[in-house]
Each structure stands twice: as structure tokens, then as C-alpha cells.
Amino acid sequence: MPKKKDFFEKIVKRDYNNELETILEQKNFDENAKSTLLSILYKIEAAYPDIKKVKQDIESKEEYVKYFLHIIDKKCDSLKIVHMNSEESHIPENRTYWIDPSQKSLECYPIERKVLYAISKLAKQETIIHDQYFLIYSTLSDLINVGNSINMVEPLRDFNGYSWTTIPAEIESIEHNLVYQTLRIIIGHEFLNRWVRNTEFVMDYYEMFQEELVQKLGQEEAADWLTSLCKLSVLVLMKYKPQKTEEMQAMKTQIDKQLEQMKDRQKYVQNLTKQKRQITLLIKKIDETINNKELLEQEYVKRNADLPLEQKIFSMRVLGEMMVKEREQYFTQIEKMNQRMNPDHFVQLEKELQEKETYLSLLDVKEVETAIQQELIRLVQLAIQALTKRVEQIQEKTEIIAILYQFRYFRMIPFSLTEQVQEKQELQEEIRTLTKVILTKAHQLKVLRQVSPNENINEQIMQNMFHLRSISLENLWLKLTKEKEEVFVQFLEEDRMEEKFKIGTKEQFSGKELKLKWNKKIKLFE
Numbered sequence: 001m002p003k004k005k006d007f008f009e010k011i012v013k014r015d016y017n018n019e020l021e022t023i024l025e026q027k028n029f030d031e032n033a034k035s036t037l038l039s040i041l042y043k044i045e046a047a048y049p050d051i052k053k054v055k056q057d058i059e060s061k062e063e064y065v066k067y068f069l070h071i072i073d074k075k076c077d078s079l080k081i082v083h084m085n086s087e088e089s090h091i092p093e094n095r096t097y098w099i100d101p102s103q104k105s106l107e108c109y110p111i112e113r114k115v116l117y118a119i120s121k122l123a124k125q126e127t128i129i130h131d132q133y134f135l136i137y138s139t140l141s142d143l144i145n146v147g148n149s150i151n152m153v154e155p156l157r158d159f160n161g162y163s164w165t166t167i168p169a170e171i172e173s174i175e176h177n178l179v180y181q182t183l184r185i186i187i188g189h190e191f192l193n194r195w196v197r198n199t200e201f202v203m204d205y206y207e208m209f210q211e212e213l214v215q216k217l218g219q220e221e222a223a224d225w226l227t228s229l230c231k232l233s234v235l236v237l238m239k240y241k242p243q244k245t246e247e248m249q250a251m252k253t254q255i256d257k258q259l260e261q262m263k264d265r266q267k268y269v270q271n272l273t274k275q276k277r278q279i280t281l282l283i284k285k286i287d288e289t290i291n292n293k294e295l296l297e298q299e300y301v302k303r304n305a306d307l308p309l310e311q312k313i314f315s316m317r318v319l320g321e322m323m324v325k326e327r328e329q330y331f332t333q334i335e336k337m338n339q340r341m342n343p344d345h346f347v348q349l350e351k352e353l354q355e356k357e358t359y360l361s362l363l364d365v366k367e368v369e370t371a372i373q374q375e376l377i378r379l380v381q382l383a384i385q386a387l388t389k390r391v392e393q394i395q396e397k398t399e400i401i402a403i404l405y406q407f408r409y410f411r412m413i414p415f416s417l418t419e420q421v422q423e424k425q426e427l428q429e430e431i432r433t434l435t436k437v438i439l440t441k442a443h444q445l446k447v448l449r450q451v452s453p454n455e456n457i458n459e460q461i462m463q464n465m466f467h468l469r470s471i472s473l474e475n476l477w478l479k480l481t482k483e484k485e486e487v488f489v490q491f492l493e494e495d496r497m498e499e500k501f502k503i504g505t506k507e508q509f510s511g512k513e514l515k516l517k518w519n520k521k522i523k524l525f526e
Contacts, residue, residue, distance in 0.1 A: 014062070016045065016065050023073045024038075028078070032081045033081050043155075043160070044068070044155050046160075047161050048061040050161065053472060054408075056402045057184065057189055057402070058184075075101075075123045077103070078104065078105035081115070083110065096111060097115070097117070097118035099118055113153050113157045113170070116153050116156055117150070117172060120149040128195055129205070130206065133206055135356065137206075140206075143232065144195070146173060147177060147179055148180060148193075150180065151180055164469045164471060165469070168417045168418075174415070175236050179232060182380060182383045183229075186213070186383055217382070221382060221386065225386075228375050231359070235375060238362070238363070238365075239372065252363055272340060276337050283331070289323065296320060300316045300319050380424075380430075381426075381430050387410075391438055397446075401474075403438060404447075404465075411431065411466050412469070435459065435466065436455075447525060449478075449524060449525070449526055450515060451515050453513055453515070461503055464491070465491065468491055470493060470498050474525045478490065479522070480503075480519070481518065486505055487503055490521075
């Protein structure tokens with residue numbers, strides 16, 4: 001069935017350029033904005049086959065473009081391309097764009113990848129997790145949303161229809177991107193896209209996400225991975241949104257105070273009882289006031305005397321309605337206090353506060369950048385371990401080919417401005433293990449050539465393919481060469497050398513059994 005669908009789509013190819021122009025006819029955008037959007041669409045269409053090949057597990061070009069057109073059509077009513085220092089610009093000094101989702105408006109400097117990034121952010125909901133999940137409903141929502149927007153820009157940023165080049169400085173946030181790409185490889189793009197684009201809060205996607213993690217990683221590993229992910233969401237927010245840190249610090253102070261009070265249970269109950277008495281007196285006073293015209297008039301005069309003109313109470317009737325609401329709020333407070341005094345609820349509340357404190361305690365971290373790096377390492381280590389288990393279960397050629405591409409991509413994700421994942425010293429053991437498992441499986445399934453019956457030599461030669469940025473690995477050839485006293489493996493495509501890597505010395509390879517002749521090229525894939 002999929003093959004018939006692909007064949008039909010080739011015959012009846014949609015004209016996305018025409019669809020975009022039709023949408024733009026209904027928009028009050030200037031010509032500069034319209035031409036920028038058309039240029040973005042053209043470049044995405046040209047680059048998408050390559051990014052699809054390189055990453056494997058991403059949505060189809062049709063799905064991507066359809067979503068892009070949907071945002072322009074339904075989420076964007078005003079788009080302005082402005083120049084730096086423009087007096088009419090709303091763009092903050094340290095940013096390249098400005099968005100107002102409530103007004104469906106955005107402004108951006110004339111940088112196409114930034115325009116696309118802003119468009120993606122314009123479509124996002126502020127939170128994608130129910131607020132019952134303390135703190136992370138905000139922090140993890142932000143981590144995933146930003147990562148998704150960075151992911152949407154990638155076809156335009158790293159692919160030009162000919163080559164694949166990643167410049168770390170052009171990625172809006174290396175941390176958000178690394179976390180999101182790791183999530184995508186573990187959970188899959190379909191679940192993440194449904195989650196991010198979901199506009200109804202009927203389903204608990206965070207609960208579904210936890211179930212997906214258990215299914216992919218196992219119970220214990222999923223718990224470790226989720227803990228690391230949630231910690232990262234708080235730490236990354238602290239780095240990029242310091243104003244939010246102040247709000248979280250206020251929450252921490254309040255929770256710390258409450259936990260301290262709960263240490264002495266007897267005194268805690270006594271304080272609650274005292275507060276209940278005080279609230280009961282307030283309720284009694286409200287009842288007396290609203291049932292006594294003279295007292296109500298006195299309260300009316302007293303309250304208005306302390307209020308500015310624009311906030312003054314319109315009439316005693318309005319005051320009476322306000323006091324009835326206040327009375328209801330006081331009763332709600334008493335009900336909550338009664339619950340807190342219940343022994344079972346006390347234990348539950350203390351446990352909940354302690355769980356909240358585990359995240360808020362991160363606010364005491366002095367070296368936020370160091371803490372982020374440590375959690376990223378842990379997150380990636382667990383992801384590589386999960387991939388290793390997945391590869392061991394593979395039985396089909398198509399699956400191992402997809403993994404070859406995905407692992408190559410994963411290794412090349414920037415870990416920082418100066419290092420890729422594969423260059424991070426703390427990850428070398430896990431990367432070596434997974435490399436060996438993938439190559440072994442690829443040889444067992446007769447996907448890759450085996451250049452030597454010796455597994456170590458074979459791995460020493462073949463692992464260099466994971467450093468190549470060639471779009472299609474199936475089109476590559478390889479050959480071994482000797483230059484002076486050194487031995488190299490060269491990868492070629494259509495007689496053009498892609499890259500060569502030193503793999504040892506003549507002395508080290510002397511007498512080694514190889515399945516290919518020196519200076520003779522063979523296909524990388526069988």
C-alpha cells in the first residue's frame with residue numbers, strides 16, 4: 001500500500017508554492033515578507049530529501065510543508081521583515097525576532113532561518129503538560145517546545161540541496177537541540193509531533209510519554225532517564241530565563257518554610273488550629289456586616305478610603321457580593337486546613353513537598369553550566385545504552401541501515417560549541433560499544449562489506465564511516481592505501497574522494513588478513 005501511495009504522489013505532485021501564494025493573497029504582508037516565505041519554502045523542498053535520508057526518523061516532506069502552510073494560514077496574521085535599528089521594531093536588543101501569539105504577529109530581521117524559527121514558535125502553546133505536574137509542566141514544556149522549533153529550522157539551516165553542514169553557533173540553543181534530538185531517537189518523531197502540536201488537554205501526554213519511555217527503555221532505565229530529563233529542564237531554564245528563576249526561588253522559600261514547620265507535627269497542627277480560629281472570626285465578621293446595613297455602610301466607606309479612584313467599589317450591593325465571595329474563599333481555606341490536619345493527608349503532603357523540593361533544590365546549584373553538562377552526559381549515556389539493546393534485537397536489513405544513519409547523525413550532534421557528541425570524552429566507552437554492536441549486526445545481516453575476518457581490524461577500518469557527512473552512505477566506495485609508513489582508509493563517491501582517515505602504520509598492518517587488495521576500491525555496502 002505505501003508503494004502505491006508514493007507512486008500516486010509522484011504522478012499528482014502537489015504545487016506547494018502555489019498553495020502558499022494562495023494563502024498569501026489573503027494576508028496583508030508586504031512583498032519582502034511574501035518573497036521571504038516563498039524562498040524558505042523553495043529551499044525546504046530542495047533540502048528535504050537529504051535531511052530525510054540523513055536522519056531517517058522524521059516526518060515526510062508533505063507533512064512538514066503542510067504544517068508550515070498551516071502556521072502561515074491560521075497562526076500568522078502579521079509578518080514584518082525589519083532591519084536592525086529600525087525605530088518601528090519591537091525586537092529586543094539581544095534578539096533577532098519578536099512574536100506575539102495572542103495577536104498572531106511576528107517581526108524578524110532578514111535572516112531566513114530566524115524567520116522560520118519565529119514562525120515555529122508562533123504556533124506553540126506555552127505549556128504542553130498538565131499543571132498537576134509541579135514545576136516541570138512549565139520547564140519541560142519549554143525544553144521540548146524550543147527543541148521542536150530548532151528541529152523545524154534544521155532543513156533550512158544545515159542542508160542546501162547538495163551538502164550537510166552543521167555550524168553550532170547557528171543553533172539557537174545547543175542544549176535544547178541535543179535533548180530534543182535524543183528524545184526523537186528514543187521516542188520517535190511521531191509521538192513528539194503529536195504532543196507538541198496537540199491543542200486539547202483531554203489526553204495526558206506526559207503520562208503517555210512516561211509509558212513510552214518504559215516501553216522503549218525498561219522500568220528502571222526509564223525512571224533514571226526521566227529524572228535526568230526533568231533536572232535538565234530546570235537547569236536549562238535557569239540558564240536561559242533567569243527571570244523565571246526568581247519565581248521558582250520564591251516557591252522554594254515557601255516550600256522550605258512549610259517543610260520546616262511540618263518537622264514538629266504537634267506544633268504544625270496547633271498553628272493550623274490557630275489559623276482556623278482566625279479565619280472563623282473573619283467569616284463571622286462578614287456575616288455580621290452583610291446582614292447589618294449600618295456595618296456594611298461603614299465597611300464601604302472604610303474600604304473606599306484606601307482605594308485609588310479607578311479601583312473604588314461602585315456600591316454597597318457590589319461590596320456585599322465581594323464579601324460573599326471572600327466568605328466562600330475562607331471556607332475553602334478551612335477545608336484545606338482540615339485536610340492538612342488529617343494524619344494520612346499529612347504524610348501525603350509531606351511526601352509531595354519533598355518531591356517538589358528535589359527539583360527546587362537545583363536552584364542552589366552554583367555552577368549551572370557544569371550541572372547542565374553532567375546531566376546531558378548522563379542523558380546521552382542512557383540513550384546510547386538503550387540504542388545498543390535495540391540494535392541487538394534487529395533482524396531486518398532495512399532496520400540496521402536506518403540505525404547506521406541515525407547513529408551517524410547522533411554522533412555528530414553538537415554537544416557544545418566546540419565538541420560533537422562523538423568527541424565527548426565521557427561518552428567514549430558507550431560510543432565504542434554501540435559502534436561495535438552496529439557493525440557486527442550489519443555484517444551478520446550482510447549490509448556492510450567485511451574487509452577483514454578479524455573483528456577488531458574490521459571495526460578499526462569501518463568505524464570511520466560514522467565521521468562522514470556524505471548524504472548517502474550506500475553510494476560510497478572504500479579503499480586502503482599506504483603512504484610512506486602510514487595506512488589510510490579512503491571513502492569515495494563517483495571517483496571523488498570524500499575523506500580519508502589514518503588507521504595505523506604499515507608495521508601494524510603487516511601480515512594482517514584483509515579481504516581487499518591495497519589501492520583497490522570496493523563498495524561500502526554489499
